[in-house]
Amino acid sequence: MVLLSGKAISTLKQIYMIWRWGGQAVSVAALSENLKHEVEALKHSEHKYIHLDDSVLYAILASRKAIEQAGWGNDSTFGINIGSSRGATGLFENNHSEFISTGKTNVHTSPATTLGNISSWVAHDLNSSGPDISHSITCSTSLHAILNGIAWLNAGMADKFLAGGSEAPLTPFTIAQMKAMKIYSSGGDEYPNRAGDLSKTKNTLVLGEGAGITCIEVGKAENALAYISGYGYATELLSHGVSLSAEAECLQKSMKMAIGDTPLHEIDAIVMHAPGTIKGDNAEFTAIQKIFGANLPQLTTNKWKTGHTFGTSGILSVELGVLMLQHQTFIGLPFSGEPHTKPASLKKILVNAVGFGGNAVSLLITK
Template identity: 25%
Template sequence: MPADDLARRAVVTGLGAVTPIGNDAPTYWANLLAGKSGVARITTFDTTGFDVKIAAQVKDFDPTVAMDRKMARRMSRFIHFGMASATEAVSASGLDFSDWSPERRDRAGVVLNTGGGGMEQVIDGTETLEKKGAGQVSPFAIPALSGSMGAAQVSMKYRLTGPVITQVAACASSVIAFQDALRLIRSGEYDVVIAGGSEAALLPVAFAALGNMGALSKRNDDPEHASRPFDRDRDGFVFGEGAACVVVESAQHALERGAGGRILAEVAGAALTSDAYHISAPEPTGRGAAMAMTRALRDAGVGPDEVDYIVAHGTSTPLNDVTETRAIKAAFGSQAHKVAISSPKSMVGHLLGAAGAVAALAAIGSIRDGWIAPTANLENPDLPECDLDYVPKVKRKARVDTAIINGFGFGGQNAVAVFRRFEA
């Protein structure tokens, strides 16, 4: 694709977030740079009988920032988060869809991905059915639990009649959203795509299942230091919740509407691969993850020596962090020891289907502001395996022109997206 084909280059013009360390994008970014932890004892349900009692919860969130109370009562929490982050992103972009013609609306779409959708609707509906009978089950339960309803609600709010897409790929879900947005813009058929991910699966049954799998940190007495990617004392990830969205436009559309000053970064490339190995464990050599990074860089027309920052999947599990490090070494060769790497999960926990979306905000923020967020709690790297530059504990001033985000999901799903500084 010619570099001067601005109609087919995808740029980011707005950000939105709801996270355990801030319910808007600026607060999230400031706290991420400060190394603030969002992990604490669980308050949303009784953890008696659970081995794990900590999580990264969204706090003081009001769904009516993006919808009226009636809709809020009918919709699931993941929809609340997705709507709030999308609304913020649209506002930050300066887009006003109110006077758009039907033809322009046909050229705008939504990609909002999730891992679990409205899981609480199944749990609550089953309880109502058993206790009160079939006649008392909410008629809104099916729309509210549907994973696609987050994207649909965003499209209805802004009356966008282009594609409405929801992909479910476990913890890789929202990285895939950026690939889909990029492909839509590259097609030349679309001008605007609201893209991201939302997750609100922090429920007793999911929490118990992951705990019984041995995936979660049991550092109950020291929650703020429980998520410690690449550290030798890590013992599992911290369950989190939240959402993030970005507004992606064709560069031509952004420039023609006078929003050149709002362009934060370019979505330059993306790729997907599969390990085809195990339902939850990564393939030990990291081959699939490395191939995803290599293909994403190729798609962006970027060499490994041009990458300044990797926002790692970095889950704080014994298997992932070693495997991801191996994958980075395989994809980047000697450059692996020169590139900065960090993991937002050290502060916000693992947002599952929304993890890639909050990672994207970290990548975009680094390009915009020249700061790389740290890997909090990294005190003793797990040598000799985890021996790269993980930006331990303290943010770092650096010029970032190109950053990639990694998202690796259960089932061996690997997704990588490339962001770079936009130059017309």
């Protein structure tokens, strides 16, 4: 059994959600002043950090907090897998703009914008001697990072693994990409992202950014936050690059694998991926119905609050599940229009993530 150890899900959530409202960018919930100061202080703490993208700085800060809380400070042998859907988006866009206007770019452009940049800099910052891995599997990236960590642990190739995701996609070109697909929120609502609202008549995806890191080990420990008692993964055949089948077949398979022999009635809640799009939210709900029938667990998501943080989103969903287990409180959607039936207790929560390319991951976390 894999555990999420020692108060070790550390999140640095920019939650600076932007959408177009009258042609202006509107801030919903900006990074706190303390965290802004921490990011700036880190950026100027060493000359070489000045050239790093926010996605790397977020990952470093969140990783520092995670190993401190987990008590890993004196151990340098842990592995690292921190992924990102987009990587150094801000730096890449700025450097490309400079190249278009001048025909030149600076010497730091290539090393500072590679995807492996994130885990490598975290390993450097933490003085880790274990393996460091970066990858992109779009919006299921951070849960795939946990899967990778579990694989290394189960293979006996590592005793501890730092896993998660980091994303800083609040850039003009990235937002333009979402708008081109006609999935971005137009605002004008108390909740511009109505993730999980199956009655919505328009797409309401809103971007957020941040990092989420967790420390995982094998076995049981007194300081464990929760246990990963099941995990599943699947990829479905696609008709085009961003499609998800109407019944989200990949999520059906990943949920079945994660649930395993656990009786369905023992699943108390599901933290949905639910990006806030009509097709995406409804496909996932249909997949859940296919698995659970009429006896659905409580369903929720956090993207109405955090925005969609791409590769970080899965680990932030795990955080929500862990918090609900810790506090024995189901956190529902504010706009569902129906009172939430609170389970007598929360013991088992399923967490979903799925990204472009039909790559789904499900984790069953238990108290």
